[in-house]
Amino acid sequence: CNLTDIGLTFPEGSNLTIPEGAVVDYVALGGGTQNYTCTSGKYTSIGAVAGLVDVSCLVDASYFLDLPAVALILGQAYDSDGNLNLTSEVNQTLSAYSPDAVTALQVLLNSDNWMQYYLGLHSFTFFPEGATKASPEFIFPQEDGTVSAQDYVIGNLTASYPDPVDSKANINWLQLSAIDGQLATGVYRIVTAGGVPPASCDTEGEELDVDYAAFYVF
Numbered sequence: 001c002n003l004t005d006i007g008l009t010f011p012e013g014s015n016l017t018i019p020e021g022a023v024v025d026y027v028a029l030g031g032g033t034q035n036y037t038c039t040s041g042k043y044t045s046i047g048a049v050a051g052l053v054d055v056s057c058l059v060d061a062s063y064f065l066d067l068p069a070v071a072l073i074l075g076q077a078y079d080s081d082g083n084l085n086l087t088s089e090v091n092q093t094l095s096a097y098s099p100d101a102v103t104a105l106q107v108l109l110n111s112d113n114w115m116q117y118y119l120g121l122h123s124f125t126f127f128p129e130g131a132t133k134a135s136p137e138f139i140f141p142q143e144d145g146t147v148s149a150q151d152y153v154i155g156n157l158t159a160s161y162p163d164p165v166d167s168k169a170n171i172n173w174l175q176l177s178a179i180d181g182q183l184a185t186g187v188y189r190i191v192t193a194g195g196v197p198p199a200s201c202d203t204e205g206e207e208l209d210v211d212y213a214a215f216y217v218f
Contacts, residue, residue: 001057003027008188008217011164016175016188025184026218027059028052028119029108031071033209034171034194038201043208047124047134048195052216053108053117063098068193070094070101071213074109120151122216127154127180136176138216140183153181153218163192171195171212184218191215 003024010016032050036043058064077090084106086094094102108117120141124134139152155176163170174189195212 001059003056003059006059008190010173010190011161014161014173015159016161016173016190017159019186022186024217026054026119026216027056028216028218029055029067029071029213030122030189030216031075031213032122032211034197034212036197036208036210038203038206038208040204041200041202043197043201046207048122048136048212050122050212052119052122052138052140053114054119055108055117055215058104061100061104063101063104065191066097066101067105068191068213068215070097070105071109072193072211073097074102074105075213076211125154135179136187137181138183138187138218149182151181151183153178153183153187155179155187158186169194169196171214186218188217189214190217 006024006027008018008024030050030052032048034045035047035049037046055067058067073090073093074084077085077087079085107113120139122136122138125137127135136155137152138155139147141147141151156179157174158177159175160172162172170192171194173192176187178185192214193212195210197208197210201208
């Protein structure tokens with residue numbers, strides 16, 4: 001889909017910016033976990049893992065902004081065997097969002113359709129070699145699984161802003177600038193859902209994964 005004329009908008013007062021001349025190549029819906037470890041009574045981030053699917057052709061849909069929240073709800077409704085269990089409680093939660101968003105995601109997440117829209121993986125890596133802090137990485141492999149410089153990007157945090165809907169439940173919106181790879185010159189994480197850990201923890205070194213979803217714009 002042609003994203004030439006797409007315009008990114010950020011919350012009033014946000015420190016996220018769009019570099020002059022920047023163009024959007026992909027809009028992806030990411031779903032996975034934010035990963036934390038307990039350090040001195042607080043959970044600190046140690047990375048994230050998420051699958052990325054292409055939703056570029058849905059950006060003009062009236063329900064588009066509902067997709068991350070609906071993806072989070074649906075993702076948590078799958079059982080260990082991969083079956084989607086739409087209980088009355090789940091349906092009640094979904095009723096706050098557009099039915100069209102629910103239908104679109106059910107089609108998107110269907111096992112027969114998944115690979116048609118699959119872009120790649122978001123995780124964290126230590127870059128450059130010897131780095132003590134991991135950096136976010138995005139990989140869009142070729143069909144044969146190979147990855148060249150054009151198929152990945154490693155980012156460095158440029159700006160972070162609290163989610164304008166519910167910052168106690170939803171992780172921050174982010175702006176990343178590329179430090180390696182040629183997939184994109186920058187990446188934005190926006191319209192987040194979930195991902196925030198409890199305010200405190202008791203067991204030093206305990207690890208915690210928190211489900212989340214968000215848009216990633218490349």
